[in-house]
Amino acid sequence: MFNKKPVVKEEKKLSLDGKKKKAPPELLRGFRDVLPEEQAKWDAVRDQARGMADAYSFGRIELPVLERADLWTRTLGKHTDVVEKEMYTFIDPSETQVALRPEGTASIARAYINHGMWNLPQPVKLWYDLPMFRHDRPQAGRYRQHQQIGFEVLGVQDPVVDAQLILIATRLFQDLGIKVSVQLNSIGTPESRQAYLTQLTAYFRTHRAKLSEEDKHRLQKNPLRLLDSKDPQTIELLAAAPQILDWLDEDSKNHFMKVIEYLDEVQVPYVLNPHLVRGLDYYTHTVFEIWQEGDAGDRAQNSLCGGGRYDRLVEVMGGERPAPACGFAFGIERAVRAMTESGSAPELRNRPKIFFAQLGDAARRVGLRVFEEFRKAHVLIAEASGKNALKSQLEAANKLGVAYALILGQKEVLDGTILVRDMESGAQETVDILKIVPMMEKKLSGGSVEAES
Numbered sequence: 001m002f003n004k005k006p007v008v009k010e011e012k013k014l015s016l017d018g019k020k021k022k023a024p025p026e027l028l029r030g031f032r033d034v035l036p037e038e039q040a041k042w043d044a045v046r047d048q049a050r051g052m053a054d055a056y057s058f059g060r061i062e063l064p065v066l067e068r069a070d071l072w073t074r075t076l077g078k079h080t081d082v083v084e085k086e087m088y089t090f091i092d093p094s095e096t097q098v099a100l101r102p103e104g105t106a107s108i109a110r111a112y113i114n115h116g117m118w119n120l121p122q123p124v125k126l127w128y129d130l131p132m133f134r135h136d137r138p139q140a141g142r143y144r145q146h147q148q149i150g151f152e153v154l155g156v157q158d159p160v161v162d163a164q165l166i167l168i169a170t171r172l173f174q175d176l177g178i179k180v181s182v183q184l185n186s187i188g189t190p191e192s193r194q195a196y197l198t199q200l201t202a203y204f205r206t207h208r209a210k211l212s213e214e215d216k217h218r219l220q221k222n223p224l225r226l227l228d229s230k231d232p233q234t235i236e237l238l239a240a241a242p243q244i245l246d247w248l249d250e251d252s253k254n255h256f257m258k259v260i261e262y263l264d265e266v267q268v269p270y271v272l273n274p275h276l277v278r279g280l281d282y283y284t285h286t287v288f289e290i291w292q293e294g295d296a297g298d299r300a301q302n303s304l305c306g307g308g309r310y311d312r313l314v315e316v317m318g319g320e321r322p323a324p325a326c327g328f329a330f331g332i333e334r335a336v337r338a339m340t341e342s343g344s345a346p347e348l349r350n351r352p353k354i355f356f357a358q359l360g361d362a363a364r365r366v367g368l369r370v371f372e373e374f375r376k377a378h379v380l381i382a383e384a385s386g387k388n389a390l391k392s393q394l395e396a397a398n399k400l401g402v403a404y405a406l407i408l409g410q411k412e413v414l415d416g417t418i419l420v421r422d423m424e425s426g427a428q429e430t431v432d433i434l435k436i437v438p439m440m441e442k443k444l445s446g447g448s449v450e451a452e453s
């Protein structure tokens, strides 16, 4: 919690008078810009998610970035990484302790309660595309601000929901050309977990001396988290540790078996992973992650997607009626990285195929109108309005790799014409400016334009 440690680093002074050259402004560590050249990949991921959401009738929801901090401190668990060390928490000017959203599910449950969504036909299916903030140690694929797309289904306990969500997430990545494996486990209910935790704690107590300081802390505060420890000693010990599936009550076992049956039905392969627990307290029954295939290494970096069932969350938050629920979320940054690694990332789309070169003031004025005509016809054209010389404008056109350049100079403005230059052959023709849009449309669609020019 940042208000506890108000160590304010000195701000770098920026000089606008140009006399003293200061260091360039810096991004905060773990934050990044997503530049235009990356957008095609981001769009591909978003389009895929939107397509899935439409196909399975999920309604999109927007949620505020800032909420009361206790929304998460009370629900994720006191001894989780997010609450213990990763939240951006501060006191706002009205003396309220607020936090930048570290994850979406608690806000979804809050919105379900606030809007009385139990009055709607159940289940309520929501999806979001929102930034998340976690003050984690930045590394490849791990940022302090990242963008999550999430799908949540509230109001139904049926295991078919869990299976359908796993199916949606799996197909979403597969359709993006990413090879994935589904890691699956059940952590039962808090009650059935209790008996297991007693066993697990007893087992690790006998091996306490071999544990790292961090894992000793986990043993004391949140022993379930020992299951996803990264410490090699603990991983070795886990091989002989009691397994949670052996301790599930009948209902939890049945729920899990059904999920597996449904996944078999739709031929979604999965790996039963007894060490998968997910970090947050609100999970019950099914938990799952989707990993990029071939990356068995550091899980925190490879997990493309995480999700599970959270049957008690709405109730714990004070919902009028319980609303069993299940959901998943994935980071766009990691999906984009996986797509790039798989060689399935799309090229920049919507590249203009025409460049507009204008010479002189009159041409600029007419050019504004011509641009509007192309926009109305949904034909994309590029320009380099800062350049005056024809040579430099044509160089810019070359760099963009357009098929045609339109050249409008003083003479053409007076004649009511425009030059069309084929960038590959260098051939030029003069065309009536009033016919330029339909003519270029034809040229771009590969049609013959002889009769009109």
Ligand code: AMP
Pocket: 103, 134, 136, 141, 142, 143, 144, 145, 146, 147, 148, 303, 304, 305, 306, 307, 329, 330, 331, 332, 333, 334
């Ligand atoms: P989690 O809520 O931690 O399970 O995160 C869900 C998904 O969000 C993960 O599977 C990642 O794809 C993504 N994610 C989580 N934390 C980060 C982060 N710090 N930077 C980038 N992506 C993240």
